[in-house]
Amino acid sequence: MPLTIRVNGTSLTLVHKFSIGISTATIPDVCKTPSPGGPVPVPYPNIANSITLSSGTSTVKGDKAMAANKGSKFAISNGDNAGVAGGVKSSTFMKEATWILYSFDVKMDGKNTARLTDKMFHNSENAANLGGVAQQPLIAALGDAALAQELCEAACQALKDKEAADAKLPPGKASTDQYQRRMRDIIDPKVAGVRGGRPGLLTEVSQSNVGKLIGKYGKDVSSSLGKARWDIILLEAGVAVGKKALTLADVKHIVEVKFPNDSPTDNQDILRKTHPETDKKLTEMKVRKKGAKDAKDADCLCT
Structure with a gap:
């Protein structure tokens, strides 16, 4: 879906459910993984997609879709699937990605909007993406x-x-x-x-x-x-x-x-x-x- 809404300038597009957004943790998702000698911590990649966006806007849409704002999340993540004993911090695996940053002066449904490149926690704050969400035409x-x-x-x-x-x-x-x-x-x-x-x-x-x-x-x-x-x-x-x-x-x-x-x-x-x-x-x-x-x-x- 074309991205037509920009927040805080000309280069930051609004993240919404159909923005083809992908967030990849730049800090490894270290999860306890079963082994013959007992669970061992293993660093995994972790990827979350905007198509799983939940708890976003309900009365206001972005490009006709639910928009990401403070308190919303990418509900599911992948990459750490084998770490079934859970993250070393969160004790979870394949869980949500949530926003660390967002716009401080543009709001939707009364909450701060999330933009391209805004940073995210991954797997219930067990990892983080400090590089931002990629949703550029390059993906298409x-x-x-x-x-x-x-x-x-x-x-x-x-x-x-x-x-x-x-x-x-x-x-x-x-x-x-x-x-x-x-x-x-x-x-x-x-x-x-x-x-x-x-x-x-x-x-x-x-x-x-x-x-x-x-x-x-x-x-x-x-x-x-x-x-x-x-x-x-x-x-x-x-x-x-x-x-x-x-x-x-x-x-x-x-x-x-x-x-x-x-x-x-x-x-x-x-x-x-x-x-x-x-x-x-x-x-x-x-x-x-x-x-x-x-x-x-x-x-x-x-x-």
Whole structure:
């Protein structure tokens, strides 16, 4: 469902039952898990979705749906399903996600409204999401809410880490660090010195200006001329890397991540204009910090 209501500015959309929102705990959900020697604490992921929103607005709607406000919750969470002995703090598992932050001056049904990026507790306050709720058009473009959230969190971590590193540089020294390299190290880390070990996902893949994948994964030898390089390639189900040279038919999505001050290369523009099949599979993921001047149309908003 389109998100038409913004709260406190142009970049924070209202969370409601049909906003395709997903909140992923950034602090592990440590739950006691049965073992032969007795229950042991195990850190689990924990994910909650806006479709399970309950105790929200009743007299006022957001995009014709129940809206999230103070006291509402995502009623069910998943990921800690095996931790049946309960969280180390909450003694529960698969329980609700509730709001830590919300708007302090915009209310619905007399209670403060919840917005994109507002932080949440998970599993009855046994864990927390300090990165916010992802409900951007990126989710619809990829058709996978969990993957969209993962890519967004990796991008925000890369943004944070690079800015922290740049702040430590001597005055006047230019940064040679790259957001994309840091994000790549998170989603496609080297294993025994080699990347590409994650099924279905490749990074830094080159494509010639006539549309062929080239270099390590394609048929043709890479050259420095007439090619574009894409940040992330998501493969169709069942496509195995290394079994054969890949073609564009093996590609489900191309994700090009645009951090602050990034712009498409000339060869990327050429491919989009002259090769419709490539353009059809391409999604640009605009990453911005909350409060930035150009954050209005961000696909990934970092807090």
